[in-house]
Amino acid sequence: MNGVNEGVWVYLSTSPLLWLTVTLIVYCAASQLYEWSNANPLLNPVAISITLLISFLALTKTDYQLYFSGAQYIHFLLGPATVALAIPLYHQVSKLKKIWFSAMVAISTGVVLGAVSSVFIAKWLGADIQTQLSLAPKSVTAPVAMGIAEKIGALPSLTAALVVMTGVTGALICTLLFSLLGIKDNSVKGIAVGVAAHGIGTARAFKISAEMGAFSGLAMALSTLISALALPWLVTFLF
Amino acid sequence: MNFLYGLTLLLIYQLIGEGLSLFFTLSVPGPVIGMSLLFLSLLVFYKIKNNNAEKQPQNDALSNSAAAILNHLSLLFIPAGVGLIVHIDRLEDQWLPIIAAIVLGSIITMAVTAGVMMLLNRLLKLDTDSQSETKI
Numbered sequence: 001m002n003g004v005n006e007g008v009w010v011y012l013s014t015s016p017l018l019w020l021t022v023t024l025i026v027y028c029a030a031s032q033l034y035e036w037s038n039a040n041p042l043l044n045p046v047a048i049s050i051t052l053l054i055s056f057l058a059l060t061k062t063d064y065q066l067y068f069s070g071a072q073y074i075h076f077l078l079g080p081a082t083v084a085l086a087i088p089l090y091h092q093v094s095k096l097k098k099i100w101f102s103a104m105v106a107i108s109t110g111v112v113l114g115a116v117s118s119v120f121i122a123k124w125l126g127a128d129i130q131t132q133l134s135l136a137p138k139s140v141t142a143p144v145a146m147g148i149a150e151k152i153g154a155l156p157s158l159t160a161a162l163v164v165m166t167g168v169t170g171a172l173i174c175t176l177l178f179s180l181l182g183i184k185d186n187s188v189k190g191i192a193v194g195v196a197a198h199g200i201g202t203a204r205a206f207k208i209s210a211e212m213g214a215f216s217g218l219a220m221a222l223s224t225l226i227s228a229l230a231l232p233w234l235v236t237f238l239f
Numbered sequence: 240m241n242f243l244y245g246l247t248l249l250l251i252y253q254l255i256g257e258g259l260s261l262f263f264t265l266s267v268p269g270p271v272i273g274m275s276l277l278f279l280s281l282l283v284f285y286k287i288k289n290n291n292a293e294k295q296p297q298n299d300a301l302s303n304s305a306a307a308i309l310n311h312l313s314l315l316f317i318p319a320g321v322g323l324i325v326h327i328d329r330l331e332d333q334w335l336p337i338i339a340a341i342v343l344g345s346i347i348t349m350a351v352t353a354g355v356m357m358l359l360n361r362l363l364k365l366d367t368d369s370q371s372e373t374k375i
Contacts, residue, residue, distance in 0.1 A: 027314050046313045050320040057324055064325050071318035077308060078315045080249040082270035083256070084305035086277035091302075093282070102359030110352030118344030125336035131329065135340050139348055142319045147268040157322045158329065162341065164320035170345045177349055188356050196348035203313040217309070219352075221274060228267040 013062065019070025026052050039207040041175060046200055047168045078143040081199070085221040088214050095187065096218065103191055107223050108230075110195040114139050115231060119238055129239070134158040136235055138166040140227045141198040141220060148228060152235045163198070170197020171204035190215025195223045245304025252277045 012018045030045035030052070037043045057067055068075070089096070096103070118135045127135070133154035137145040142163050149159035174193045183189055186209055193201040194216035202220050206213030256273030259265065265272070323330065330337060 023317060024314075027317060046316055046320060049317050050323065053317070053321045054324045057321070064322060067321060068318060071321065074315055075318040079253050079270045079273075080246065081308045081312060081315055083249045083252045083273040083277055084308050086252075086274045086281065087302055087305040088309065089274075089278055090281045099360070102356055102363060105359055106352045106356035109355045110348050113351050114344055114348030117347045118340040121343050122333075122336040122340040125339055127333045127336035127340070131333055131337065135337070135344075138341065138344065142316055144268045144271055146319075151266060155326075157319075158326050160319035161323040161326055162337070164316050165323075165337075166341050166345060167316065169341050170349065173342075173345065174349060177346060178353070181350060181353065183353050183357070185357070185360075188353050188360075191356055192349040192353040195352045196345045199312040200316060224271050225267065225275065228271055232266050 013060065014066065016070035016073070019062075019067045020073055021070075022056065023049075023053065023071050023074060026056075041172050041204065044168050044171055044200075044204075046164065046171075050164065078141070082141060082143060082221075082224070085217055088217040089221050092214050092218055099187065103219070104222065106191060107195050107219055108226055110192070111139070111223050111226050111230065112234065114196065115227075115234060116238065130155055130158070133235065133239070134162055136238075137227060137231055138162045139170075139196050139198060139223070140231075141224055144224050144228055148231050151232045164200065167197045167200025170201040174201065174204065175208070186211040187215045190217075191219040194219025198224075241300040242304050242307060245300040245302075246308075248301055249273075249277075249304060249308075252280075 026049045027045065030043075030048040033048065034040070034043050034045045053067075056062075057064065115136045115138075118138060119132050122132045122135050133152055134149060136152065136154065137148040137159055140148060140163065142160050145159050145163045146156040148154075149156040170193060174189070174197065178184075178189050178192075183192075189208075190205050190212040193205050193212075197204070198220050202213060202216040205216035252273035253270050254273075255276060256271065257269030259272050260267060260269040
């Protein structure tokens with residue numbers, strides 16, 4: 001690399017524009033690949049984008065702080081996106097009226113057992129206390145999980161990464177799991193995947209059917225609310 | 240213009256939510272309060288306007304902006320996911336408990352949620368088996 005090129009790289013690599021653009025390019029390419037594969041769960045666009053971006057940051061020896069100075073504009077939209085979940089929820093209001101009781105009980109049970117089982121599995125296999133705490137809100141959508149992590153004394157950035165890993169895992173295994181368990185009802189499948197795998201699971205559910213997606217969004221919204229209320233309190237019991 | 244109105248409305252609700260969360264030092268994060276308030280507002284608004292909460296418009300500014308953001312929901316998780324790079328050492332040290340907790344925890348969460356839901360639907364004799372009123 002000659003002096004001029006290096007100068008351009010040094011300048012651009014410290015500007016938010018480069019990292020915002022790189023994130024969008026990688027995501028667009030990964031989404032296109034996902035479309036071409038007929039939404040094959042093994043080619044999850046989030047997993048592929050993250051792997052590529054981490055490799056790219058490691059190769060260019062870029063600091064995460066610097067990367068985030070550009071990527072924060074995308075991260076910021078998680079807030080309005082959470083608010084926006086009210087709309088699919090509202091569009092399902094007539095069905096929600098029929099199933100609200102069984103949905104609320106099922107989601108609460110799923111949230112509590114999911115958090116408790118993850119913490120105990122991690123503890124049993126020798127994870128340290130920070131990791132255990134950071135795993136508790138792993139099924140909650142990222143901005144809220146980070147808020148909960150702060151409240152319970154976990155590491156918010158570790159929680160965010162675990163949340164994304166959990167979402168990708170849920171999206172990856174849900175189809176297989178439901179066919180093994182013989183579950184066919186789209187509203188039940190949607191609710192289960194929304195509780196376990198938040199927005200990434202919901203994105204996957206919309207690829208399977210519109211109804212499953214709407215119920216996954218509903219479950220994500222309700223489980224977010226229940227987790228925000230219950231998890232800080234539950235954690236004081238567990239630790 | 241439509242998209243801008245919708246986005247502005249979403250941000251207003253988030254702002255109110257954040258404000259309430261900070262002011263009352265609630266454990267519920269601001270965006271979740273914003274979502275709940277928006278849901279309640281929609282119920283009340285359409286109840287008054289149409290005298291019928293079941294009849295909902297699907298193409299208004301708010302629905303379009305919400306769909307635009309929610310269609311790319313998975314993109315929004317990428318910056319946080321790349322944060323894994325900061326915790327690579329921890330992941331190397333504790334990969335077994337972390338992976339096991341995530342995979343088994345997800346299976347347990349999904350199986351328990353679906354199981355409880357189906358059991359209650361059967362007990363309450365609810366007919367939820369789809370197709371009859373599918374709409375988004």
